[in-house]
Amino acid sequence: MRVCYFGTYWAEYTRNRKMIEGLRRNGVEVIECHEPLWLGTEDRVQAASGGWIRPTFWLRVIRVYSRLLHKYRGVGDYDVMVLGYPGQPDVSLARILTWMRGKPLVLDIPASLYLMIRERQFIKRRPFTGYLIYCLEKISCLLPDLLIVETDEYITWFQRTFHINKSKFRVIPLGADDGIFRPAAVTRSDHRFLAVYYGSFIPNHGVQYIIEAARLLRDEPNIHIELIGNGPEKAAAMKLAQKYNLTNITFEGWMDQGVLAERVASADVILGAFGSTPQSMMTVQNKIYEGLAMEKPVITGNSPAVRKQMIHGEHIYLCEQANPQSLAEAIKLLSRDLELRKSIAKKGYQLYCERFTPLALGSLFLSYINQLVESRKIVPG
Numbered sequence: 001m002r003v004c005y006f007g008t009y010w011a012e013y014t015r016n017r018k019m020i021e022g023l024r025r026n027g028v029e030v031i032e033c034h035e036p037l038w039l040g041t042e043d044r045v046q047a048a049s050g051g052w053i054r055p056t057f058w059l060r061v062i063r064v065y066s067r068l069l070h071k072y073r074g075v076g077d078y079d080v081m082v083l084g085y086p087g088q089p090d091v092s093l094a095r096i097l098t099w100m101r102g103k104p105l106v107l108d109i110p111a112s113l114y115l116m117i118r119e120r121q122f123i124k125r126r127p128f129t130g131y132l133i134y135c136l137e138k139i140s141c142l143l144p145d146l147l148i149v150e151t152d153e154y155i156t157w158f159q160r161t162f163h164i165n166k167s168k169f170r171v172i173p174l175g176a177d178d179g180i181f182r183p184a185a186v187t188r189s190d191h192r193f194l195a196v197y198y199g200s201f202i203p204n205h206g207v208q209y210i211i212e213a214a215r216l217l218r219d220e221p222n223i224h225i226e227l228i229g230n231g232p233e234k235a236a237a238m239k240l241a242q243k244y245n246l247t248n249i250t251f252e253g254w255m256d257q258g259v260l261a262e263r264v265a266s267a268d269v270i271l272g273a274f275g276s277t278p279q280s281m282m283t284v285q286n287k288i289y290e291g292l293a294m295e296k297p298v299i300t301g302n303s304p305a306v307r308k309q310m311i312h313g314e315h316i317y318l319c320e321q322a323n324p325q326s327l328a329e330a331i332k333l334l335s336r337d338l339e340l341r342k343s344i345a346k347k348g349y350q351l352y353c354e355r356f357t358p359l360a361l362g363s364l365f366l367s368y369i370n371q372l373v374e375s376r377k378i379v380p381g
Contacts (some may be wrong), residue, residue, distance in 0.1 A: 001369065002029045002078045006094055008037035008064060009084025014286055015110050016084040018177050022362020028369075035068040037061065038086065054128070065093065072097065080369050081138055083144070084105045088113055091140040104372050107144040110174065111283070112158070113137055119203050119277050120232070121125040138162040148365070151305040152310045153282035173309065174286055174351050175356035176293035180257050181297040183349065184265040192224045193335040195299070195321050196267035198260060199287050201231030206275030206301065208233070211240045212251045212324030213331065214249040221248075225271075228252040228263065237250055255320050269334050269341065272300025276322040284309055288316070289356050299330045313340075314350040 003023060009016050011034055023030050037060070038172050045055060081098050083090050098105045101327050114137045117123060123130030134224070141147060141164045147156055148170055155169045188194070203206050207227065227237070230253055241249050255263065264270065270291035273280050281303045288306070291298035292315070300306060302318040312318040317334060320326035332343050354360070 004031050004078040004081045006033045006081050006285035007083045007087045007090035013127040019357045022358040024195045026362040026366045033071050035064045038063045080104045088140040091143050095143045102146040106146045108148040110150040153305050157171045175361045176289040178357050180261050181290040181293040188266050193222050193268050195225045195269045197271035198228035202278035204275040204277040207237045209274040211322045213328040214246050215244045216328040225249045270296050270298045274301045292348040292352040295345045297344040315351045
C-alpha cells in the first residue's frame with residue numbers, strides 16, 4: 001500500500017503525526033507531499049475572522065500551492081490520497097488531482113473549522129465569513145470518498161449540519177503518541193498533590209471551571225493545580241485567579257513536548273476538559289489519551305464521547321460538565337485515595353495499549369483504506 005499524504009496540513013499537529021506513524025508501523029509506505037500554510041490554530045482563527053481578505057494572505061496561498069503542485073509532480077504512483085488536518089482548504093485541488101489519476105480521496109477531519117469559529121463567536125461579528133467557511137466545509141465533506149472523524153458524535157453533527165451521508169464516515173480516535181507520552185517515574189521534592197491541566201485556553205476546555213474548583217479547594221493545603229498552555233481565554237483565567245487571590249494554582253506557558261511529558265509524569269492526576277460546548281461534548285481531547293498513555297489517572301467532564309470510550313471509575317474519573325463543585329470533589333477524592341488512583345491509572349493504561357496507540361490507530365486506518373481501494377476495483381464481467 002502506497003499512500004500520498006497531501007496538502008497544507010499542520011505537520012506538527014499530533015493527530016497528523018500519529019496517523020502517519022500508525023500507517024508506517026503497519027507497513028504502509030507514506031509519501032508526504034506537504035507545504036505549510038498555517039502557523040497553528042490561532043493563525044487559522046485569525047484568517048477565519050477576517051484575515052483572509054488581506055492581499056498578503058492570498059499571496060501566501062498562491063506561493064504555497066505553487067510549491068505543493070511542484071512537489072506533487074514528483075510523487076509518482078500511489079493507491080490513495082489522504083488529506084491531513086486541517087485539510088478542508090485542500091479538498092477541491094486534491095479532488096481534481098485524484099480524479100485525473102483515478103485514485104480515491106480520504107479527508108481526516110477530526111475537528112470542524114466552522115464549529116470552531118462558531119464557538120468563539122466569530123460568526124456573529126463576521127457573518128459573511130462564517131457563511132463562506134460553512135460552504136467550504138460542506139464542499140470539503142461532499143467531495144472525498146471517505147471522511148475520518150474522531151467520534152460517533154461528530155458523525156451526527158456533520159450529518160445534521162452539512163447533510164452528509166453517514167456511509168462516508170469512519171471513526172478513528174485521537175489516541176496518543178507513545179514515542180513521547182509513556183509511563184515514567186519522576187520524583188518531586190515536595191509532597192503536594194499535583195493536578196495538571198495542559199492545552200489551549202478555549203471555551204470547550206472550560207478552564208474557568210478549574211479556577212472555580214481551585215477556589216473551592218483553597219482550604220486544602222496539600223492540593224495544588226498547575227495550568228500549562230496559552231490561548232484566547234488565558235488572560236481572563238489569570239484575572240479570575242487573581243480576583244480570588246488563589247495561592248493553590250499556578251500558570252505556565254507552552255512547553256516543548258519532551259519537557260511537557262516530564263511535567264505530566266510528575267503529576268498525581270491529569271485534568272481533561274470541563275466545558276459544555278458542543279465541541280467539548282463530542283470530542284475526547286488529546287490530553288485524556290496522553291494521560292492514559294503515561295499511566296496517570298485522568299479527571300474529565302462526563303461527556304457522551306468519553307463515556308463511549310472509557311468507563312467511569314475504571315479507566316477514568318468523570319465529573320459533571322461545567323460544574324466546579326463536582327470537579328473539586330473529584331480532585332479531593334482522588335487526592336485521598338491512593339489505591340483508586342493506582343487502579344484507574346493501571347486500567348486506563350491497559351485500555352490505551354489495546355486501542356489507542358499509533359499502531360492500533362494505524363491498523364484501523366489501514367483497514368478502512370483497504371476497504372475503500374477494494375470497493376473501487378472494477379470486477380470483469
